[in-house]
Amino acid sequence: MRGPHNILRLIRTLATFARTGALPIILEQAEAPVRLRVAANALAWPFLWLGLRGDPALPPVTRAITALGPAYIKFGQILSTRPDIVGGDLALQLRYLQDRLPPFDTAEAKRMIASDLGVSADQAFAAFSGPVAAASIAQVHHAHLRDGTEVAVKVLRPGIARAFRVDVDAFYTGARMVEAFLPFSRRLRPMDVVRHFDGVVTGELDLRLEAAAAAEFAINTKDDPGFRVPAPVWGLSGRQVMTMGWVDGISLADTASLDAAGHDRVALGARVLQLFLNHALRDGFFHADMHHGNLKVGPDGAIVAYDFGIMGRLDLYTRRVYAEILYGFIRRDYRRVAEVHFEAGYVPRDRDIDEFARALRVIGEPIFGMDASQISMARLLSYLFEVTERFGMETRTELILLQRTMVVVEGVARSLDPRINIWQVARPVVEEYVRDNVGPKAMARDLARTVRVLSRFGPRLPDLVEARLLRPETETTVIVPPPSRARWLALGAVLALAGVAVGALL
Structure with missing residues (x-):
């Protein structure tokens, strides 16, 4: 039974952070209330002897994380790309976790x-x-x-x-x-x-x-300029x-070497963000661990990606929803952003859509009034989380990896260009996707795909109808379905037959 062992492991985690001196740093950075700080320290103190010492040559937080093992290290890697969340000094310490x-x-x-x-x-x-x-x-x-x-x-x-x-x-x-x-x-x-x-x-x-x-990933991105x-x-x-294959290059974390080699860091920052959005929206298959340690700049100026252990996938519907949400914020069309949340089932239908749209405006308007260096996708996601929590939205597990990666990529882009305007860089990619995938063109493609799928079921239609109308016990007595079901069966039969006819013409 692993329950007691796991509880011991969690206690040792807390004790390790306390023993290495990392606990007060984390609580301070998280702006934890005084009661929580007192409680955390009181709980850790009796078990201090269980805490791991770690490598005393490392800074406290990095020391604790490396001592605790691989899952904690992964978490630290994510935080290392977010100096605006954990602070510049701590982010610099955590970069050690990426590849050193x-x-x-x-x-x-x-x-x-x-x-x-x-x-x-x-x-x-x-x-x-x-x-x-x-x-x-x-x-x-x-x-x-x-x-x-x-x-x-x-x-x-x-x-x-x-x-x-x-x-x-x-x-x-x-x-x-x-x-x-x-x-x-x-x-x-x-x-x-x-x-x-x-x-x-x-x-x-x-x-x-x-x-x-x-x-x-290589097949999907073979035509992407400046990416390998x-x-x-x-x-x-x-x-x-x-x-x-091996490619020589300079890590995106080494800004001094990038400058010395004559690379344009402003252009690199914009390219990183646009590449990620293209891969997520266009392909539905994206690199989900795009921190500095997994990205280099080759001698020809191309960004080279490594480490494909964590990749994200999005189905076509989720991509459209995500793009429309971003597009709505970019255009400041908060009513449409609210409608997309309701249409996708992200917010319960019994909530007031106008009130939700007003809450979204509270998120978006201050961001558009900020200086470019202050505009943050991470801040948007944080505010959006607060609003959706108030309106009863459940966490969408399929979006966790996407949202996390978006925050990481923003951190990389901002380290290359501290004054990057995230919305301005993202806008052409999102607008192109929406233009090609939301609207009449997309509807025509969807209809064609639907017809093709229905055409494949055409030859099975007689058997499906017969199986539905006959009693399973004797397969001889016809069941007269209620009117609503009869209409459903008739509609299905018509669509399937239409699919067969159109499929034969395609």
């Missing part, structure tokens, strides 16, 4: 390569370096194939799957406790949030899935090892 964690031994990496690929590293590669980057789940080596091609070899950390499972099990316990003792939090669906996080990061633990994601995705080498990739 202590590596494991190269000999162990070679052992894992031999075990996973069935061939030794010395046989597979003409040259194989020590680790060049180490993150929470894996580390990367620079290597050369036998034909001289430069590649990056990603190897999972030994025992990472088990270590991650321990963290996530504790998160599940914490979510259950939050739902049980803080009823107002249930609309946020903490358990669903943890499940979503679990599923996403579990996918990172099978590098074959990451290689597949990289290949799909290294191709995976399938013959040298497996569950614990992934090999892909």
Whole structure:
């Protein structure tokens, strides 16, 4: 039974933050009320001896997070891109978590390569370096194939799957406790949030899935100017090892080197944001871990993306809803933003749409009156969260990854250009998507798709109708359906027959 173990893990988490000196920093940054600070410290003090010491050479918060393990490190990576949320000093400390964690031994990496690929590293590669980057789940080596091609070899950390499972099990316990003792939090669906996080990061633990994601992403983005995705080498990739093309470049976090190399940081900041919006809206498949450590600028000025373990997908309907919400805010059409929320079922229908539109105006108008450096997508999402909470909107788990990534990307863009106007940069991408996917053109495409789908069911129509009209027991007695059902069946039959006819002409 893991319940007591998980509670112990949560207690040790609190104790670790206290023991490393991270707890008061976090409470201060979160502007926690005095009562909560007193309660947190009082709860942590008796269990201080359970807290992990961590690496004393690291700053307190980074020290605590690295000591606690991979799931906590992932969370810290997200916060490292948001200096406007955690403060500049803390964000700088947390950047350490992106790609400069202590590596494991190269000999162990070679052992894992031999075990996973069935061939030794010395046989597979003409040259194989020590680790060049180490993150929470894996580390990367620079290597050369036998034909001289430069590649990056990603190897999972030994025992990472088990270590991650321990963290996530504790998160599940914490979510259950939050739902049980803080009823107002249930609309946020903490358990669903943890499940979503679990599923996403579990996918990172099978590098074959990451290689597949990289290949799909490369196909989708092959025509995007100023953007590249290294191709995976399938013959040298497996569950614990992934090999892909190597590209030299400068990290987007190294602004001094970018300036020295003559790269236009203002243009790079705008391109990062527009690329993300294009991938999310146009393709419905986006890089969901676009922090500085996963983005470089190649010698030709192109942005090069790495690390495809966390990718996001959006279905066509969700993309349209999301685009219309953004478009409504850009145009300051708050009534339409409210209507989209109601049409999508995001807000209960028994709420007042006019009142909701007024609340949205309170969010949008101050943002448009701000200086460019103050306009923040993160601030918009924060305000929108407050309003939707008041109107009973439940957390949409399918949008969690999108919203989180949007905040991360904004952080990257703003680090390159502190005065970037998020709305001005986003506007052409959103407007183009809305023009092509919302309105008469989109309706015609939807109708054509519907007809094609119905045409495929045409040959089955007689059997479907017969099965619906006959009693299951004898299949001989006809049931006369009530008028409403009869109309539904008649309409279905007409649509299906129409589908067959149109399908034959297409």
